[in-house]
Amino acid sequence: MGLSLQGNASDVDDLLDQRQLDAYLGSDERLCHVLTNRRVGVERTEDGDTTKVTSGEDCGAVAALTDRRALLLVGDADRTDGDYAASLPYADIETADAVAELLTARLRFETGAGVTWEFTAREADIDEVAEFLREACGVWSEVRTALDALSEHCDALADALDSADWTAFDRYRADAETALETARQGADAAPVDGVEDRIDRLETELFRLVRDRHVARGEDLLAEARRSLDDRQYEASYDRIRTARERFRDATDVATTHDIDDEGAQAGWPPPTTWRRPSPGAR
Incomplete structure (x- = not known):
């Protein structure tokens, strides 16, 4: 699965190891879009240094866009003891892009602190995601x-x-x-x-x-x-x-x-x- 415009979390829970996606959400937080990948994980760049966080063999990564933040999750991550989670409140994001590539889509977030996050998913039709991020x-x-x-x-x-x-x-x-x-x-x-x-x-x-x-x-x-x-x-x-x-x-x-x-x-x-x-x- 690449994208859920209805924000259905049940299809992505098998990509995570310790907790289901719903467990990461606040009681009144609304899930709007979900993108996923397997093995690619998440990239984090700060001061020119890029760190890749990839998932375990039977897991994957999830980019969940809620009404409050972008939530990046990596199941059974190679750099943590269990699932990896990064929460990016929209208030802290300076720029956000959702770009369709040849066979994939790429999300890119740059925070006010100068940290850049990138997430790649096998989904090319992301116009609604791009519009959502522009508005949010x-x-x-x-x-x-x-x-x-x-x-x-x-x-x-x-x-x-x-x-x-x-x-x-x-x-x-x-x-x-x-x-x-x-x-x-x-x-x-x-x-x-x-x-x-x-x-x-x-x-x-x-x-x-x-x-x-x-x-x-x-x-x-x-x-x-x-x-x-x-x-x-x-x-x-x-x-x-x-x-x-x-x-x-x-x-x-x-x-x-x-x-x-x-x-x-x-x-x-x-x-x-x-x-x-x-x-x-x-x-």
Whole structure:
């Protein structure tokens, strides 16, 4: 068997030695295409060095393309004690090709780490596989680009926070939230191993920075309120306290919405000195 467009794993289990193909799949992972070979195995190239992993005498190799990754398996492999397995999440694949040759088809994957994998199967009609890989890797190219942009925006947000440049902070925040939404939409469209974790980490980093922006602004306003009070500018002092309270509430709201701690907001409010709104005749 060379290719299964229905993703039927039962026909390839005799090519593996220790586990059936289904055992390698996650509970909600969908198998889309399967290619196989006997004796040829898999090739892995890194830094110009190529390693060939071939199967045992009564086994073969399987390239299983799921909705999340390319899974390369070699039964009773010559370089491992049992079956050999390599998992290539689409999020990590920079380029993927499926090319028909004279009597075979060749899959080629190049990862972001610079590692190239090749798999040859006795199957020449692979147009649907090629289209599938273009779509899968294309979606995750967009997600990867969005996540890289989000990471850069978080760095810019941290710099703006350090310099208390709130105008720049709010501009970068809008860009960061757009990148986050793009990444989320891609992940929802085609879940891929590892991507959700990275999105979650960057989302947490983003909203921790947003929380800290509100806390820092609240602390600045309290400092201004103290100076106004010292100058007997009671109305101005009260207004700054009220606005500071709003910023600390904003920080708490962000923390609650995104499940992060709000210790900074709680520590900043109420202020250590009690201010009261001055009476109309106060001087």
